[in-house]
Each structure stands twice: as structure tokens, then as C-alpha cells.
Amino acid sequence: MKAVPALLTPALAAIHERRSVRSYTSDPVEHDVIEHLLDAAVWAPSAMNGQPWAFVVVQDPVVLMRLETEAATLYFDEPLVPELAALDPAELQQLRDLVLAPGFNILHGAPALIVIYATSAAGVPDCYLAAENLLLAATALGLGSCPIGLARPLFDQPETKAEFGVPPGCVCALPVVLGVAAAGSTPPPRTAPNVLAWS
Numbered sequence: 001m002k003a004v005p006a007l008l009t010p011a012l013a014a015i016h017e018r019r020s021v022r023s024y025t026s027d028p029v030e031h032d033v034i035e036h037l038l039d040a041a042v043w044a045p046s047a048m049n050g051q052p053w054a055f056v057v058v059q060d061p062v063v064l065m066r067l068e069t070e071a072a073t074l075y076f077d078e079p080l081v082p083e084l085a086a087l088d089p090a091e092l093q094q095l096r097d098l099v100l101a102p103g104f105n106i107l108h109g110a111p112a113l114i115v116i117y118a119t120s121a122a123g124v125p126d127c128y129l130a131a132e133n134l135l136l137a138a139t140a141l142g143l144g145s146c147p148i149g150l151a152r153p154l155f156d157q158p159e160t161k162a163e164f165g166v167p168p169g170c171v172c173a174l175p176v177v178l179g180v181a182a183a184g185s186t187p188p189p190r191t192a193p194n195v196l197a198w199s
């Protein structure tokens with residue numbers, strides 16, 4: 001592949017430098033920075049320019065701690081919520097073991113959380129594109145970030161949606177945590193592109 005000078009390609013640099021960060025300082029993320037991240041998110045492409053997304057931002061440390069506890073508790077509550085009841089038992093056990101691991105925090109102790117909701121189930125793929133824009137923008141602004149699929153069941157609960165004024169028809173696409181990274185992280189390896197055909 002032809003090399004492209006790094007200085008000319010900030011977008012490619014952000015793509016390669018973005019990491020899922022699982023350790024944060026308590027430094028708050030400024031309001032303006034969150035606004036920039038949301039703006040980056042809504043510049044994602046969407047089918048028919050439908051822009052089927054909505055956002056919940058949480059920065060209150062007390063609320064974040066409570067949400068973390070609620071997200072973890074859902075994995076053990078009986079009866080299980082439908083999203084978790086539908087899992088293969090071995091997969092559910094693996095997730096429970098992870099959640100119970102000493103020192104594990106589903107939200108990684110991050111000082112900011114942005115939950116990306118699709119305004120209907122059909123909008124979820126567009127929301128993933130918005131999420132990647134947001135993650136890359138965070139990298140470009142010097143912040144660490146991490147998608148948190150483990151918290152998705154919590155944010156799809158009617159009670160949680162009601163707490164944040166999320167309409168019942170919205171579907172949680174992806175919660176994302178953000179903040180100043182407390183430690184560097186090693187890039188997990190990538191396999192080369194699996195090109196099945198190129199005619």
C-alpha cells in the first residue's frame with residue numbers, strides 16, 4: 001500500500017490512534033468538548049439523511065456510580081431482562097464472571113457517559129456510524145473513550161429511559177464512556193483485511 005505522509009492525514013491518524021480506554025482520571029470533560037463530540041456524531045452519514053439518533057449525556061459522578069451498579073445488577077436480577085435472557089447460557093456466565101471480577105467497573109470509572117439512542121430499531125446501524133465519529137473526534141481532542149455494550153441492557157429498560165426522558169420507541173444503540181486516559185493501552189492486534197473478491 002502506498003504510504004501517505006502522516007501529517008497530511010489527521011483522520012487516518014485518529015483512526016489508528018483510537019483505543020478502547022478502560023482507566024480514566026477523574027478530570028471532568030468540559031461542556032464545550034461534549035458539544036464538539038455530539039456535533040461530530042451528527043455529521044455521520046445516515047440512510048436518506050434520516051439522522052435517527054438521540055443522545056443522553058451523564059456527567060454527575062453520583063448518577064454515574066448508580067448507573068454502574070444498576071447495569072451490573074441487571075446481569076443477576078431474576079427474572080432476567082429479555083436482552084439477557086436471550087443469551088446463550090455460557091455467554092451469560094462469561095459476562096457474569098466479567099462483571100463480578102475484582103475491581104471491574106462496567107463504566108470503567110469514566111467521568112462522562114454518552115448514550116446513543118436510535119429513534120427506531122431501523123436506525124441502529126446509522127447510530128453505529130455516529131458512534132465511530134464520536135470516538136474518533138474524542139481521540140482527535142486528546143480524550144480516551146470506550147464503547148460499552150455491557151451497559152446496553154440497562155439503557156433499554158423502560159425505567160432508565162423514563163429517568164432520562166427517552167421516548168419508549170427509542171432503542172439503545174451504544175453507550176460510550178469518555179475522559180482523560182489514566183494509562184496508555186496497547187493496540188489489540190488486527191488481522192489483515194479478508195478480501196474475498198476483488199475483480
Ligand SMILES: Cc1cc2nc3c(=O)[nH]c(=O)nc-3n(C[C@H](O)[C@H](O)[C@H](O)COP(=O)(O)O)c2cc1C
Pocket residue numbers: 018019020021022146147148149150151174187188
Ligand atoms: C459494539 C461494541 C461494544 C463494546 N462493548 C464493550 C464493553 O462493554 N466494555 C469494554 O470494555 N469494551 C467494549 N468494547 C470495546 C472492544 O472491546 C474493543 O473495541 C476491541 O477490543 C478492540 O480494541 P480497540 O477499540 O482498542 O481497538 C465494545 C466495542 C464495540 C464495537
